[in-house]
Amino acid sequence: MVSAIGRRGFVGGAAALSAGLWLPLPGRAATAMDFDEARHLLSRTSFGATPAEIRALEAQDYAAAVDRLLAGVRREAMTPPPAWLGEGPAELRRRQQAAQAERASAERKPGVDGKPLQIARPVQEQGRELRNWWVEEMLVTDQPLTERMVLFWHNHFTSSFVKVRYPPALFRQNALFRQQALGNFATLLKAVARDPAMLIYLDGMRSVARQPNENFARELLELFTLGEGHYSEADIKQAARAFTGWTIDPESGHFMSRDQQHDDGEKTFLGQTGRFGGDEIIAILLRHPRTAETIVEKLWREFVSLRPDPAEVKRLAASFRKDYELRPLMHAILLSAQFRDPANRGALIKSPIDLIVGTVHVLGLPVPEKTQLVRMMQGLGQMPFDPPNVKGWVGGESWVSTYTLLLRQQFLRRIVEATTVAPMDGGPMKADRRSDRRQQLPGDGSAMPMVEPRPVEGRSLRHAGNEARLGPTLSGVDSATLVRTLLPRAPIDAVDTSGTPGAAAATAMLDTAYQLK
């Protein structure tokens, strides 16, 4: 039987490590990974990995560990949804207009140069809560691979808050991505074509027989399935006709089909003729070999390396196309020789979300309020629910420019120099939810080393030394292991591991190699 593993599973290990004891771990498999390979697998399938998480994995057989990672994928978020989910677009628009009117009549001068106004606008407020909700989920989830996949689909089937301006639909789209995170691509594609946020984002809701809007049809072919060069402008026009009439109910915000707005005439699409509707178009696209290749290439760039191997992509795509099941595809990718090739360790650049969520996770920082993290993500160029355009974030090398590299270093320096991570457990600060959960787990809290009942505020990580704790995720770990945990390859500048663990961790985080995963 394959049982799921997740961050929860690591907690016992974390406690044991920090206490300097070894709890019985699953028996070391004959073909166990080493520390670096376990780290590699986790760095690509989660947001950052702590020493305990790596240790818990390294004793296992690689293939079995991959099976368990994939088996554990969630279909629903752990974080409870925001309260406004049921609000329809009409109702939200009425409230928004009321707020606008109130702002207009208010005596206060409207803000200039980004200064906030006093009266909150419900759409913006919901948008903020939505982003915070997802970042919270990324931080607390016991199955980070799920959130990695949700983020992957968010960047494939893009929709942005800026255009959609109806957060309940964006939430439901996010839930759909989680439902099918490693489910079935064919099912997901059909659902996305009917997804209200997508219908708003790419104007499908306005597409009627009399005047078909080509926006969705164009991106469906160019970005979601075939890719440029595999269809003609005429195919776009025909596909657009097939999707006419799919729209959203203005009261509920849910999908509805208006048959009288649908063009049910004959269409010729990619060489086939019939009175096609949207589902028939999608079926034709799913039979085209390019569709599977597009997805495999994109997954490769996300999980393996910046340079997909064309032969391997073709091989994986041929098998993926049989049923579009995502789990076996990911299984094959994670087991591929290329993924496991040590030369590919550290061959990807961390996205802003990787960097920020990963750092917070590895250091075990308490962050009860997520708005600051979201702002940082925005500054670094990856604001959740706001991809720059329909192509999504380009990613890869474009994550790092002279501007963002300095900002990244600034963010890390602020964490390294000015943050005491000690308040994590039992300190006066309000602990975050993950540590709340930890406290609830049996046999956990008591095993935490409680050397100092009250942490020293304002003491930096660099000067944390031996006596001060690094927080439960890193404390008790020697300098060399910390460096191997934080960096995917040898440091670029020399990292001195002879000093205190705090100093080693600080230097490693500021090393250029920390930008890699």
Place this chain on the structure above:
Amino acid sequence: MSRILLLVELKGGNDGLNTLIPYADPKYHELRPAIGVARERTVQLDEHVGLHEKLEPLMESWKAKDLAILQGVGYPYPNRSHFRSIEIWDTASASNQTLSEGWIAQAFQGTSLPKGAGVDSIVVDTNALPSTGPGLRTIVMQDAENFLRQAETMKDSAHLKDGGNPALRHLLAVRHEINAAAKGLSDKLRAAPTPAHAYAQDLLLGRQFDLATRVVTARVPVVAVKTALGGFDTHANQVQVHERLLAFLATSLAMLRKNLIAAELWNDVVVMTYSEFGRRAKQNASAGTDHGTAAPLFVMGGGVKGGLYGAYPSLSDLQDGDLKHTVDFRSVFATAAQGCWGLQRDFGLRQPQKLGFLP
């Protein structure tokens, strides 16, 4: 010949109709009973149009004939989303085209810039898109000292090996670029004289102009500097807000001109304002205006041939309530690329309009 292009992005969509006012057109006052600018509150430039009185500080430049005002600048099939429209401008794309490289970077494609200061373009604002692209070394900094201090914590990486890892190669190249820029800038910027006339600091633009002035007077060999003034998205009760922004813009521009004339560098700089779009011709129910289309641009500089360019869009011939553009912004960019850097570029237009503001 090479001049520094100093861009001033007016963020949010500047209301062109209340900036350069078609005061003689009765239609104007009909469309804007509550927010229209009265004839006597305009500074008349000819028998049709006048500047908002808050722009009075620009009149010195107008009289000296080094202020060009380009009327009706926009593009076909206008997009009314802030984000998308500024992206169209910044990348000089057609309305239905998504490009990732900025127009200044495109202009320098295939040319070789002197390696001199280790930086080709400085963005004092946060949006660096116009100069984003592989051919241009762009540095974003809100504050020179802060940038230099940050950059100095990064040791040069020129000697480091990437071990055949392309991601690492990129990181090391970026690190080297930061390092080279800091090296090229630190002595110059730290030695740059304080501008002769201080800028008002009420809005961020004042600080940005201060830094821009230092970059120019320190003779940092960049091709462009970008600044921005935010707050132009005036959907409600716009009169006071908009007037305050116009006044600040005009005062700052006039001060910049004074500083660069004092430094004998006014001929080496071209200042250009732009915004993602203008605003709807008719005022809305909240005494504001919604997202529109075409609007006027200001271009200033010692080498600029002052005057009005392009035709003011007709208020009797609107399209869905919006002005029809008379000048494509890509023609403006083409003129700027030629006039500033001697580069002949068409930015995807079959035949860019010849605008004579930069001979």
